Ligand SMILES: Nc1nc2c(ncn2[C@@H]2O[C@H](COP(=O)(O)OP(=O)(O)OP(=O)(O)O)[C@@H](O)[C@H]2O)c(=O)[nH]1
Ligand SMILES: [Mg+2]
Ligand SMILES: [Zn+2]
């Protein structure tokens with residue numbers, strides 16, 4: 001099976017579709033050798049009478065990056081984005097921190113001044129893609145099945161289908177998860193991690209890898225601050241302890257409070 | 272469970288290298304995995320036991336070196352092991368952490384039996 005996107009996994013195909021589409025398999029044009037029925041008959045009748053000094057044992061140095069294949073595909077994606085002056089942004093968070101809501105609000109605010117496109121990633125359902133579709137911005141949905149993250153091959157396939165316009169901002173909403181997505185480069189320009197005030201101010205310390213790989217951290221749902229035990233000072237401190245270069249935004253995607261700084265950041269993105 | 276995709280990549284790379292070296296059998300695969308790489312070690316071990324099925328790595332022993340984190344203060348270049356709170360540099364008190372070790376995700380080496 002294909003280990004980059006898991007597309008060969010039985011009963012767990014990665015699907016990429018536009019809202020309203022029914023045939024979910026039409027773009028699955030992959031034909032790598034999945035070598036399903038390798039007739040491993042193990043007939044090397046290991047007559048166990050050789051002296052146990054293993055004369056032809058050999059040590060091979062490899063020193064190869066386990067994620068090398070993904071990283072290579074990611075740099076291809078990033079080359080494609082550069083050639084088309086596309087700014088790709090990878091949005092990551094726990095489930096329900098407000099990625100899609102933030103995207104909806106951001107799209108409303110910038111769609112008159114910038115060309116936009118969206119890739120949605122979820123294990124199941126087209127819900128988030130439907131929500132983005134209503135804003136009028138082109139979108140494709142990646143359904144990863146059991147997969148807990150997007151990877152560079154999925155993005156490569158999704159981009160082919162989406163065909164984002166020249167000079168656009170491409171938002172990629174990753175699968176809701178603070179661990180796995182941090183390992184898989186997609187070819188994006190920047191990584192944005194979102195936490196919400198209902199999650200606790202120690203998130204950066206608990207998931208340091210995610211916060212170290214990101215350039216931007218958004219603290220969302222600040223409208224709920226009066227109702228929860230969330231220490232904003234502490235949260236900022238923790239985020240910056242893990243990654244001193246993080247750019248922080250505090251906002252409410254619901255009420256719009258604090259959105260102006262974020263919108264400013266978006267509007268000043270250049271490929 | 273991204274450890275499964277990681278395990279499948281490991282099996283993929285190691286099988287290819289073993290093949291290139293005309294291996295009959297792979298006795299040992301040595302990995303460097305950083306504590307800060309985002310990998311759960313127990314999950315990885317389990318994922319490997321699943322991923323090796325029907326590959327040349329079935330029955331192979333995996334030696335996983337856990338690489339402890341080490342960071343450098345970008346301000347005074349002091350090297351130190353970060354604590355749970357990723358606190359400031361113990362030398363100069365600045366908060367300018369830069370990881371130089373602990374994020375490894377590497378296949379180091381294979382020990383193989385070559386075909387005669
Ligand atoms: N009070 C409040 N609720 C919010 C805010 N932003 C999002 N929500 C709510 O949080 C819930 C989850 O929001 P989504 O935007 O769907 O979150 P998500 O991160 O896209 O979720 P997944 O895609 O499932 O991981 C919804 O009920 C939103 O209305 C906010 O700023 N304040
Ligand atoms: Mg969503
Ligand atoms: Zn694949």
Ligand SMILES: [Zn+2]
Pocket residue numbers: 002005007008030032
């Ligand atoms: Zn494939």
Ligand SMILES: [Zn+2]
Pocket residue numbers: 148179180272273274
């Ligand atoms: Zn995972």
Ligand SMILES: [Zn+2]
Pocket residue numbers: 344345346347348349360361362363364365
């Ligand atoms: Zn220092």
